[in-house]
Amino acid sequence: xxxxxxxxxxxxxxxxxxxxxxxxxxxxxxxxxxxxxxxxxxxxxxxxxxxxxxxxxxxxxxxxxxxxxxxxxxxxxxxxxxxxxxxxxxxxxxxxxxxxxxxxxxxxxxxxxxxxxxxxxxxxxxxxxxxxxxxxxxxxxxxxxxxxxxxxxxxxxxxxxxxxxxxxxxxxxxxxxxxxxxxxxxxxxxxxxxxxxxxxxxxxxxxxxxxxxxxxxxxxxxxxxxxxxxxxxxxxxxxxxxxxxxxxxxxxxxxxxxxxxxxxxxxxxxxxxxxxxxxxxxxxxxxxxxxxxxxxxxxxxxxxxxxxxxxxxxxxxxxxxxxxxxxxxxxxxxxxxxxxxxxxxxxxxxxxxxxxxxxxxxxxxxxxx
Numbered sequence: 001x002x003x004x005x006x007x008x009x010x011x012x013x014x015x016x017x018x019x020x021x022x023x024x025x026x027x028x029x030x031x032x033x034x035x036x037x038x039x040x041x042x043x044x045x046x047x048x049x050x051x052x053x054x055x056x057x058x059x060x061x062x063x064x065x066x067x068x069x070x071x072x073x074x075x076x077x078x079x080x081x082x083x084x085x086x087x088x089x090x091x092x093x094x095x096x097x098x099x100x101x102x103x104x105x106x107x108x109x110x111x112x113x114x115x116x117x118x119x120x121x122x123x124x125x126x127x128x129x130x131x132x133x134x135x136x137x138x139x140x141x142x143x144x145x146x147x148x149x150x151x152x153x154x155x156x157x158x159x160x161x162x163x164x165x166x167x168x169x170x171x172x173x174x175x176x177x178x179x180x181x182x183x184x185x186x187x188x189x190x191x192x193x194x195x196x197x198x199x200x201x202x203x204x205x206x207x208x209x210x211x212x213x214x215x216x217x218x219x220x221x222x223x224x225x226x227x228x229x230x231x232x233x234x235x236x237x238x239x240x241x242x243x244x245x246x247x248x249x250x251x252x253x254x255x256x257x258x259x260x261x262x263x264x265x266x267x268x269x270x271x272x273x274x275x276x277x278x279x280x281x282x283x284x285x286x287x288x289x290x291x292x293x294x295x296x297x298x299x300x301x302x303x304x305x306x307x308x309x310x311x312x313x314x315x316x317x318x319x320x321x322x323x324x325x326x327x328x329x330x331x332x333x334x335x336x337x338x339x340x341x342x343x344x345x346x347x348x349x350x351x352x353x354x355x356x357x358x359x360x361x362x363x364x365x366x367x368x369x
Contacts, residue, residue: 001111001301002075002330003043009069010062011087012038013356025348026332028358035356036334037117040306043332044115046070046085047304048141049095049108052115058089076110076301083107105144112141112295116288117308124271124280128261135262138291139194142298146190153183157258165251180256181236185229187257188221194294195219195262201290206266209282209321216265222255278315285318289325305331312336 008017013035028036037053041060044052051060061068068087073080084096085107095107123130140147160176163169199217206215223239226232239255240247247254264271264283271283295303305326311319311333351358 001047001304003047003304004073004075004080006043006046007069007071008039008042009071010065011042011060011068011070012062014038014042015062015356017356017358019358021330021332022349023330024328025326026330027335027348027350028332028353029335029337029350030353031336034353036353037308038356039353039358040115040308040332040334042070043304044113044306045087046072046083047074047108047111047113049085049104049111052117057087057091057093060087061089074111081110083111105147109144110299110301112299112301112303113306114288114291114295114303115306115308116284116310118310118313120284120288121277121280121313124264124275124283128259131262132258132260135191135195138198138294139190141295143190143194146187149183149186149190153180153187153257156180156183157253157256161252164247164253168248177237177240180240180253181233184236184256185233188225188232189229191257191260192219192225197297198290198294201293202286205286205289205325206282209286209318210266210279214267215283215286216268218263218265220261220263221257222259281314281318285314285322289322292329302329305329307331307333309334309336 002023003021004023006017006019006021008014008019010016028039030036041051041053045060066089070085070087072083074083082098084094084099086094088094093104095102095104097107123134136146136150140150156176156179160173160180163173163176195217199215202217203215206213223232223236226235236256240253243254253259264275266275266279266283269275271279275283292303292305295301307322310322312335314322349360351360353359
């Protein structure tokens with residue numbers, strides 16, 4: 001998968017940009033707050049259908065405009081598709097492929113990006129919701145059914161919690177318990193299956209990066225797990241009943257996939273509690289490279305790789321491993337310095353961004369109106 005051309009209208013601090021991408025490496029450099037991350041967010045949005053930093057459409061739109069527009073030509077599976085996303089302040093965004101209106105689920109099924117930013121380094125030691133969201137977002141990229149089941153599960157959790165906080169209706173509570181167990185076991189099955197496959201890739205990358213250390217991903221479930229889906233579903237229902245009084249006291253549902261956690265372990269030691277900053281960088285780098293492996297296996301196509309100012313967080317060995325692992329993947333890199341020594345061995349294009357405008361290495365405005 002490659003982005004050939006990109007047009008940005010009224011997106012964050014970009015008024016208008018028409019950009020022809022290099023098929024290999026694209027380095028966007030410049031001072032902070034000039035629009036480097038915004039440029040990557042435009043690429044991520046056009047390939048995944050949503051931004052990586054903000055859940056609200058209004059945050060993506062230029063302040064004096066009511067909408068933003070992204071257009072691109074994307075080469076995938078030997079075909080070139082013209083894609084378009086219109087982002088509106090009311091949240092009713094529209095998606096098109098080859099001028100045909102399409103729903104988000106169908107829009108993003110053939111496209112994908114992997115984003116690596118310094119903010120990812122916080123995920124290992126932050127709250128469980130950060131790690132759950134990471135795994136959920138990854139599975140949604142490769143499994144549309146999971147996204148549907150997760151959405152349905154969250155709606156039921158919302159309704160059950162609302163019931164616990166207000167007028168308790170026992171018959172309705174039993175209905176919610178049944179539905180939660182039904183969707184919950186599907187979510188658990190897909191999480192466990194994907195993590196098992198994902199872990200195989202991550203082990204290899206981590207071992208090479210660390211010089212031989214062992215890496216493991218452990219799923220921490222709030223309900224006992226077994227090999228049988230029927231047994232897990234029955235256990236889930238029983239656990240909801242056992243925890244009923246506690247849920248009433250706390251006024252929320254205290255067990256289920258929405259309360260589970262994931263632990264990354266180095267040599268059987270929890271990274272959350274014991275990992276150094278260097279080890280955390282190694283974990284995240286291994287995970288991001290494993291995302292590429294997983295997407296490639298499921299979608300039979302390379303994703304776009306977006307590296308948002310990550311080389312300032314990586315030492316020379318990790319930086320070299322990352323760049324050596326890119327191979328034929330189209331990559332967009334942001335940096336405050338284009339003289340970074342590892343970039344010199346790559347063929348590609350280099351651009352400076354100043355206040356939402358790109359300039360080539362001669363200082364000339366790049367293909368803008």
